[in-house]
Amino acid sequence: MKALSLPSAPASRHATLDRLWAIAGAVSVRTKILGIVLALTTLLGLGVTWQVRTVMQQVFIGELENRGHSVLSDLAGRSVDPILLNDTFAVYELLNDTVANHPDAVYAFVLDPAGQVLAHTFGEEGFPTALLTLNPPPAEGAGHLRYVSELGRLHDFSARILDGRAGSVHLGLSERRLQGVVDAVTGQMLLTTALVAMVGIAAATLLTNLLTRPIRDLVQVTTEVGRGNLAVRAPHWADDEIGALADAFNQMVADLDASRQALAEKDAARTRLLEQLINAQEEERKRIARELHDSVGQALSSLMLGLKMLAQTDSLDAARQQAEALRRQAVETLEQVRVLSRQLRPSVLDDLGLAAALERYVDEFARLYPHIAVDLHCNLAERLPPPVETTLYRIVQEAMTNAARHGQPTLISVLLTRRDGHVQAIVEDDGCGFDVEAARRSGRSVGLHGMAERAELLGGRLDIESSQDGTAVYVEVPM
């Protein structure tokens, strides 16, 4: 319960990271790269500057301490004689020369064994008595104390002269000059960091442009494609991942374009087919009406006239002859009606199957086109499903009609076989052939589209190969 009521540290950290990521993720790639470059450059520059500054300060202070000890020991040695010989001015000169000749020296003073100031470099205004007790010299070696004054950080070095028999000497060194050097170097390094950061920004801008320009182009092209312009292509900038993306995108758009074009072609063909179907239907109706009017109507009119005349006939023989003539006329009329009916729908297809229907059609075709030899091989052992039989019958019919009308063939061979769950029909002729693609593109060839449509409706396919030596139509329909 406790764990639920109190937000645990990892969870709140997680939330903070989420918020940071939300901010960092929302900015553009350009800003991200610039931010990374700027952050890294600044971090590196500041880190190196800080480290160099720290190391320099340590080294310089160590150096200052070494120098302080050596100058102090020199002072202690050289002041022995003048102190013992009571040559206070020589001590004063020694101290002043030392301070004048060492750039970091601020002051020096000598105390006598009783602790009274013997000589110092503070001039005539007096002596800062706080120094007297600040850093008493140790019995052995030199004392060192770092302290702060209005002159900055100072180091006081102290040592006894001749084991204290001649008193003690103090030397004050300032860190100011060395601190100035450290500050100057720090300033230079910060300036360098700033310059490098600026160069980094310029380089990052260039880099970002190189990186994001293809992406922006891609976005623009995508928008264009979204508006429906499939002609645009994304430029291929380089052989990298973005180049691969552009290629893949272009391939996708090209595929989309091709498929849309195919769809449009098919749509147009279907529209044309529909129109021609309606036309054909109207033509067929006209023909049937004409046939009915011309042949059956006339025959029935003449039959009616004959019957009227028969009714007016007195002689039985004449009546019999007329009745016989009327019966023959009725038989002819009936034959005409049958032909008409068969033309509309070959009942033999329903009654006897595809093979028989084709044989009958070939006979009629031979009567219609006596100069074309037809070779029909129908290797079908049993009846096929009615839709398949109708489809194949119409396709073969269309193919043969097309060949006869456009190819001037001398021979048409038709082969139907059944294998591996498919029925295959091949219609070959030795005609002059035609340009299949052109015919298909032209859109005038309703027949070709009709054949393909019929095959595709049953999940089959239709291929046409044509050359100067003839044309072959292959149809394959699954069972």
Place this chain on the structure above:
Amino acid sequence: MLARYLPFPGSPRSPSPARRSCRSLLGLVLLAVSSILAACGPARAQPLPVVDLSARTPLPAAAEAQITPLRLGVAAIISPAGTAESYDALARYLGERLGRPVELVQRRTYIEMNDLIQAQAVDLAFVCTSAYIEGHDRFGMELLVAPQVNGETVYHSDLIVPAASDAQSMADLRGRVFAFTDPISFSGRVYPTYLVQTLGETPERFFSRTFFTYSHERAIQAVAAGVADGAAVDSLVLEYALRREPGLAQKLRVIHRSPPFGIPPVVVPPDLPTHQKALLLDLLLTMHDDPVGRGVLDQLGIERFVPIQDSAYAGVRELTARVGRLP
């Protein structure tokens, strides 16, 4: 749609592994930066003491001493530091015995010390032989005692050259650099001048260059270092220096030793109160009977102090007169 062509990561609603790793990287960077920043500002161990150097006060005048110290003058026979070291024990011994502090007084030259004695700025002084002659003749400087070394109260002037030198006598030092100790030192200047004069020359012509070291010890160092080609020094100082620094023996050679002369004495100003003079005389003459005083004397290389008369310096006086006034 592009998914068919490129394997893009899943829906943006559920964080993908790549995004998760990005986020953990971000967290890592933040952690590193914060730890660096934390390491940047370590607390200083201790605040430095603050001193205002502009707060100056005039130095107080040295307070008048409650008890007048006995001022012990020591002429610059050896270096000031050496003197301070050697005579410190004596000063302390005298201080304890007299019940008053003893202040050691040194000066660069013998004349300066003689001036102090004349002005009674010192109460007791160890001076050079020729300084005694000068002080006695000029203002009546009084002999108190003389140190006895090797059973005698004499010393010599030793002519020394660097160990590598081919000189066998003063004659071989012609045209060389010679170091004098003090302008009025007997062993360091008067005697070597005498030697040059016996060769029918003056030091100015005989030597290519001369200079003063203002102490015997420094003259020994100058020869040992090859700065001078020769010097004449107090034999007692030389023995003392060789004892203290045996390595010197390899650097020096004594090519001539003078006949014995009266040892540098212990003197008092002419007007020193009689009781004080008697007190000092008694103290010094009995010093060797006291174990502590014995130790102090050993440290100075002195067996004991003995009374001495002005006649002991007759030879010095004669030779000094023969050499004549020195510039």
